[in-house]
Amino acid sequence: MMAPLGPTPLAGAHVRLEPLAPAHLAPLAEATLGHDLFAHFPYVLSTPDDLARWIDEMLRAQDAGAAVPFVTVDGASGRVAGSTSFLAIDRAHHRAEIGSTWVSPPWQRTAVNTEAKYLMLRHAFETAGANRIEFKTDARNTRSRAALRRIGAREEGIFRNHMVMPDGRLRDSVYFSVIADEWPDVKAALEAKLARRAA
Numbered sequence: 001m002m003a004p005l006g007p008t009p010l011a012g013a014h015v016r017l018e019p020l021a022p023a024h025l026a027p028l029a030e031a032t033l034g035h036d037l038f039a040h041f042p043y044v045l046s047t048p049d050d051l052a053r054w055i056d057e058m059l060r061a062q063d064a065g066a067a068v069p070f071v072t073v074d075g076a077s078g079r080v081a082g083s084t085s086f087l088a089i090d091r092a093h094h095r096a097e098i099g100s101t102w103v104s105p106p107w108q109r110t111a112v113n114t115e116a117k118y119l120m121l122r123h124a125f126e127t128a129g130a131n132r133i134e135f136k137t138d139a140r141n142t143r144s145r146a147a148l149r150r151i152g153a154r155e156e157g158i159f160r161n162h163m164v165m166p167d168g169r170l171r172d173s174v175y176f177s178v179i180a181d182e183w184p185d186v187k188a189a190l191e192a193k194l195a196r197r198a199a
Contacts, residue, residue, distance in 0.1 A: 002094040003128040005086045006068040010119040013075065013194070014111040017084070017119060020059065020069035025052055027080035028071055031104040037082075038102070040138035042163045042171065058085065058100075065089060069100070072116050074107060081107040084116055086124070094131035096124060111197040117151050118190040125183045132179050136162075139172035148176045152186035 007019035018024070029048050038045050045051055061067035068086040073079070084101040098120050103113050124130040135153055137144040149155065153176035162173035178186050 002091040002096075002130055004065075004091070005089060005096060005124060005128050007062065007070075008123075010070070010123055011075075012115045012119050014115045014197070015075050015081070015119070016073040017070040017116060018073055020055060020062075020071055020083070020085075022052075022055060022059075024071045024080065025055060028055075028083065031080045031082060032102065035105055037104070040141040040144065040171075041100075041102075042165055044166050061087075065091075070116075072103065072107075072112060074112060081112050084120065086120065088134070094129060095134065096130060097134045097136065098124075099135060111194060113147070114151065114190065114197070115194055118187075118194065121178060121183065121190075122187065125180055130180065132177055135176040136173045137176075139174050145174060145176075152182070152189050153178050154182070 009019065010017040025048065029051050032045060032051065033047070043054070045054055058067055058069040062069060066087070066089055068089070070084055071080050072082045072084055074081045082101070082103040085099060086096045087099045088095075088097040090096065098117065101113070101116075107113070121133055124133050135148050136159075137148065139158055145155070156175045156177055159173045159175065161170040163171040165171050
């Protein structure tokens, strides 16, 4: 059986992933609200109350062993830059999803998201013993799809009419994955990207 994925802090040169806690509500709201980050998400986070409910739901999922949510903290400033989570954890089959990820505009196109993905993938494969880490995104979200390809995830296919969006639209979801056999090459490529960022 795959070892537990957390909650445990994960830290790198550019970013720190802190296990989500109710005390993160105010800094997460400051980083999140008013930036239109959720057009492709199947839920609405537009008010502090929305975020408080989301935190409560994520912590209940963590208690049930189904999720490990983090806040993404910029290493240089110590400010909360967004959030990301392990989801759909299936320890019997050694797999999980990395998702529910967003990064506030000041940290987009920086090393923050790349290193967060690197830390989570390394933890999943090298500490927990995962066989597969998957990602999914709205088929319309071309930016997210390109970002997943850039980190080395392989596109697998489209789940049609997969989700009902808040506006009633039926969302097609694209699935990506990294499997254990691919991790050494993905790891090397991510480390090279991060080294270039630091140069």
